[in-house]
Amino acid sequence: MKKRRRLSPDTVWLILALLMGIGLGRMQTVARGNQSVDPVTRMVRAVFLPAGSGLRPMIEGPAMFFRGIGSAGQVAQQQQTIARLQAAMEVYAAEAAEWQRSYESLAKQQQGPNYGRIRVPVQILLYSPYRATITLSKGSNDGIEVGQGVVADGGLLAVVTQVDAGRCQAALITSSSQAVGAALRTEPPAVGLVRGESSQRLIFEYTQPVAIKPGSVIVTSGFSEHIPPGVPIGFVTESNKDRDFGSLRAFLVPRAKVDRVREAWILR
Amino acid sequence: MNPNMGWVLHGIMWFLAGLLMVAWPGGALLPGGVADPLLVLTLLIATFCRPGQAALWGLASGVIAGGISGGDMAGLCLSRIALAFALSMIAQRDTALNKVQRSVLVGTAALVASVLLILVSPPAELGRVFQATLMAALINVALAFGFTHILQYWFVRRVF
Numbered sequence: 001m002k003k004r005r006r007l008s009p010d011t012v013w014l015i016l017a018l019l020m021g022i023g024l025g026r027m028q029t030v031a032r033g034n035q036s037v038d039p040v041t042r043m044v045r046a047v048f049l050p051a052g053s054g055l056r057p058m059i060e061g062p063a064m065f066f067r068g069i070g071s072a073g074q075v076a077q078q079q080q081t082i083a084r085l086q087a088a089m090e091v092y093a094a095e096a097a098e099w100q101r102s103y104e105s106l107a108k109q110q111q112g113p114n115y116g117r118i119r120v121p122v123q124i125l126l127y128s129p130y131r132a133t134i135t136l137s138k139g140s141n142d143g144i145e146v147g148q149g150v151v152a153d154g155g156l157l158a159v160v161t162q163v164d165a166g167r168c169q170a171a172l173i174t175s176s177s178q179a180v181g182a183a184l185r186t187e188p189p190a191v192g193l194v195r196g197e198s199s200q201r202l203i204f205e206y207t208q209p210v211a212i213k214p215g216s217v218i219v220t221s222g223f224s225e226h227i228p229p230g231v232p233i234g235f236v237t238e239s240n241k242d243r244d245f246g247s248l249r250a251f252l253v254p255r256a257k258v259d260r261v262r263e264a265w266i267l268r
Numbered sequence: 269m270n271p272n273m274g275w276v277l278h279g280i281m282w283f284l285a286g287l288l289m290v291a292w293p294g295g296a297l298l299p300g301g302v303a304d305p306l307l308v309l310t311l312l313i314a315t316f317c318r319p320g321q322a323a324l325w326g327l328a329s330g331v332i333a334g335g336i337s338g339g340d341m342a343g344l345c346l347s348r349i350a351l352a353f354a355l356s357m358i359a360q361r362d363t364a365l366n367k368v369q370r371s372v373l374v375g376t377a378a379l380v381a382s383v384l385l386i387l388v389s390p391p392a393e394l395g396r397v398f399q400a401t402l403m404a405a406l407i408n409v410a411l412a413f414g415f416t417h418i419l420q421y422w423f424v425r426r427v428f
Contacts, residue, residue, distance in 0.1 A: 010353075013320030017327040017349045024331060025342020044335025052290020052336075059292045 106263075112154065115228040117267040119151075120144065125167070127258055132175035132196065134158055134258060136266065139166045143268050147226035152264035155232040155255025156180065156220060160266065168266075173233065174199050174254055181221040182233055184250075186210055191221050194233050194252065202234050202252040212239040212250045228267060274316070274422025281415065282309050286332045303407040305415075306333060307348065307381060311374045312415050314352035315359035316423040326352030343388035351381045367416045374416070375409030 007015075024040055031038035037045075068075070112119075120142055126135035138144050140163050150158040150170045158170035159178060171178045174196040182204055184190040192206030204218050216236040222229025234252030241248050285305035310329035314322035329352075330345030355377045359365060365373070382401040391397045 010318055010320035010323075014323040014349070014353050017323040017353075018346060021327055021330060021345030021349055022342055024334075024345060025340065028334070028341045040331060041335040041338070041341070044332055048286050048290050048332070048336055052287040055287055055291035059288070063292070 112151075112265075115151075115231055115267055117228055118143075119265040120268050122150070122264055122266055124258070124262060124264060129199065132172045132178075132199070133161070134170050134172065134264075136160075136168050136170060136264065137166075138266065139164050139168050141165050144168050144266055145226065145268075147224070149220070149227040149231060149267045150264050151231060151256065151267060152258075152261040153256040155234070156227070157256040157258060157261070157264055159227070172196070172199075172258060174202060180227065180233065181223045182218050183221040183229075184210065184212055184216055184218055184236075190248075191223075192248075194218060197251075200253065201237075202254055204236070204250040204252055206248050206250070209241075209248065212236055214238060217255075218250070218252055226267075231267075274419055277422065278309065278313050278419055281418070282306065282313075285309050286336065289333070289336050303404060303411055304333075304378065304382075305411055307378050308374060308408050308411045309415055310348060310352055311355055311377045311381070312370070312412060312419060314356040315365065315370055315374065316419065317356060319353050319356040319360070322352040322356035323349050326350070340385075340388070343385055347381050347384040347388060351377050351384070367413065367420060370416045370420065371409055371413035374412040375405055378408040378412070379405035 024038075027038045028041060031041075120138055123137040124134050125137055128134070134150075134157075136144075136150065144160060144163050146160055146163055148160045149156055150160065156173055158172045159180060160168050160170045162169040173180055173194065176196050179193045179195040182192055182194040184204075184206070188208060188210070190206045190208050190210040190212065192204055194202050194204050197203050214236050218233045218236060220227050220229055220231040220233060232255045234254045236250045237253055239248070239250035285308075288305055306329055310325050313325055317325070326349035327345055330341065330348040333339065333348075334341030334344045355373065358373070359370075379401065382404065386394070386397060386401065
């Protein structure tokens with residue numbers, strides 16, 4: 001008769017452990033199938049996760065410290081790159097601020113008074129100092145007519161003298177051949193004509209014996225079909241009386257100067 | 269000296285190793301390989317105790333590792349139980365293992381455990397995982413040497 005061999009305690013424990021391992025694995029699989037967590041995993045996490053998470057800063061701090069030492073060269077390079085980028089950014093910011101100022105300046109010009117007319121923006125294509133004329137980028141196709149005023153830089157710059165389909169020519173108010181009806185808004189108003197004397201000076205001739213102080217602003221009188229009243233022409237620098245000719249004169253500095261503008265508006 | 273001190277010390281280290289898995293999940297001690305102090309300690313204690321006890325330590329280690337990482341618990345448990353049991357049987361034949369022998373034995377067993385796990389649950393990027401496993405084996409040998417240095421004093425004195 002065969003003697004039945006008994007299992008050793010170690011083997012029994014091994015079999016039990018293996019069975020438990022298989023059982024736990026099965027439990028985990030079933031729980032996952034139900035989209036939940038098995039109780040053993042939940043218990044392990046309840047014990048280890050809070051304490052382990054608390055330890056994390058203690059572990060990560062020194063690890064980051066030593067990693068920082070190891071990557072010091074790289075950090076130095078990154079700092080140089082950042083410094084370069086910062087310098088570039090400052091240049092960009094200065095440039096952007098300059099553009100912003102230009103934009104605001106243009107916008108301000110666009111929003112200037114229209115004196116009851118339509119402002120037609122034009123570009124100054126040509127400037128002839130000898131003839132004191134400018135050629136502008138709009139013509140009769142845009143409703144431009146002879147005699148209309150050209151404003152820029154907050155004042156009257158020129159008067160349209162010739163028009164074709166796509167362009168027009170205007171005589172500057174500093175031209176000696178050009179005369180514009182003008183007035184000083186006093187009570188009673190001084191009304192007369194402004195004509196050019198030189199590129200830097202205008203003459204205002206008027207008849208009423210009115211005292212005109214230096215610094216006064218002479219504007220258009222509006223006694224014209226095309227040029228509206230109130231457009232600034234220039235500032236008075238001095239005035240005198242010419243008794244021999246029976247006229248009164250004042251000298252002006254023009255408000256709008258052609259050499260500092262690139263865009264203008266025709267008052268249509 | 270209290271002869272149970274080794275068990276207490278091992279228990280504390282084993283618990284801390286579990287906490288380390290949470291506190292430093294990507295805790296690579298060297299580039300390319302991740303150390304597994306829980307597995308190393310489990311296998312190391314297996315060389316000091318009876319095979320039945322080793323199997324239970326293997327089970328507990330698999331439960332903790334599977335519970336924390338959310339990995340395949342059955343695979344982890346079975347591979348660790350088998351390894352701990354086998355290692356304990358080997359160590360029982362020769363109680364005069366020195367620190368280096370014990371460390372290499374544990375490190376090799378840790379490598380076999382990882383390979384077993386790969387066989388039980390094959391990962392998607394097999395080549396990369398195998399490379400990391402080899403690297404981790406080296407790290408685990410170094411870890412095992414350190415742990416052996418701490419624990420052997422208590423257990424070997426008790427045996428002899």
